[in-house]
Amino acid sequence: MSDRDMEARVRSWARSAAEPIAPQELRRQVTSIPTTESATRPRPWTRFLPGLKPAAGADGRADRGPSHRSTDGHMPTPTGRTRTMFSATKLVAGAAILALSSGLLLSGVLTTSDPEDPLPAAPLDRTDFIIVTGTSTLSGGYTPSGDDSMSDPRVSGHANLVNNWQISDVDNTGVQWGQYQLTNDDGGWEGEWIGFYDSTTVDDLVGLENAMIWAAGTGDYEGWSYVANYTGELLDLDVRGLLYQGDIPPTVALGLLEADAQ
C-alpha cells in the first residue's frame, strides 16, 4: 500500500464521522450561554442545566431545556408552567429537617452507650475517619464529568455523574440528583448525588446549594464509604469529604464534616 493510497483512505475515514450541521438544540443552548451565565453569580451545579433560563418564548413560556434527549423520563418536558412540589419555602423547611435529623443521628452515634442496645453505637473519634479536601473540574450537561484532585489519592481520579433534575417553572427552584462514579487506577467509588437549585434566592438558601455525594468503595477501596460536598464554581469546584472504613449514614458523615470545620 503506497503512502498516497493510505493517506487517501485515512482522509476518507477521518471525514466520515464529521457531522456537517450542528443540531438546532445545540445552537439554541450555545447562543443562550451569555443569558444563562450572566444572570447571577456562578453557582454550583446550576450550569449542569443547559438551557435552564433562556429568554421566554413568544408565548411567554420559558423553554425548560432540551427536548431531544427527554425520552428517558427524567427530563422535564416543556409543557408550560407547572407547579411542582418544590419551592423556596419547602427547601428551607427541608433544610431544617435535614439539619435536625443530622443532629439527632449525630448525637445518637456519639452519645449512645446503653449496653442493652442491640446496635453498635461506639462513639466516633477523629481517628475513625479521614477528612479529605481538594478541587474538581466537573462540568457538563446531562452527564457531567471531570477530574478530582484530592488530598487523599484514594478519592482522586475521574468523576462521572448522571444529572437528572426537576425544576419548578413557578419559582425556578428545584432539585438535581443522579448516579455518581469516581475511578482511579486502584479502584473507584460508586453511589449517588443530590443538589438543590435555586435561581432566585442567593443568600437565603446558602448551604442547600451544595451538592452532596455518598458512595461505596470498589476495587482496593472495597468496604470504605466516601461522603463529600461539592461547592463553588463549575470547572473549579471545592470538594470536602470524609472517608470511613465501613458503612456510615450520609447525614452522620455530613455532621462530622461540619463539626470538623468548626
Added chain:
Amino acid sequence: MVATPIAERGVSGSVTDKSAAFRELADEHLDASYALASAILRDPAEAQDAVHDAFLIAWRKWDSLRDPNSFPWWFRRILVNACRDRLRRVTRHPTIALAAEPGPIGGDPTGIVHDHAVLDRAFAVLSADDKVVLILRYFLDLPADDIAQLLDIRPGTVGSRLNRAQARLREALTESDHAEAIS
C-alpha cells in the same frame, strides 16, 4: 460613519455588545466546531457536549480575547482541549457497542465501509493525544507547525505522534487487505 462590526465591539464594548458578539461568532462557527468535534470524538452526543463545554469556557474567557479576528484560532484551541479531555475519559471508560451495525444495503463494492470499520477499531486503541493529532492532520489538513501551535507542543512531538498513529492505522489496513486477499 462606518459602523464597527459587532464582533469588534464585543471585545471592548458593553455586556450587551459582548453577548451579541459572542452569539454572532458562536452561530457562525458552530457548524465547523461541531464537525471537528464529531470527527475527533466520532460520537455525536459526545461532540455536542464537547462543543457546549467549549463555548461555555470561551464565554468565561471572553475578556481575554483581544482581537475578534483571532476568534477561530483561539476557540479551536479551547475546543480541541475539550475534545481531548473527553477522549481521555472515554479511553478510561471504554464502551462496547451492544450490536454491530448492519452492513450497507447492496453490499460494500468499494470497500469503503469495511475500510472505515477497520480504521475505527485501529483508532480506538490510540492515545487521546495521538487521536487528536491524527484528526487535525487528516480532517483539517493542518501542517505539523500549525498543529504544534494549536496544541502548544513542539513540531517534533507532532511528528512522532503522527508517525505512531499512522503506523498503527497502516498496520490495521495492511492486515485487513491481506485477510481479504486470502479469502
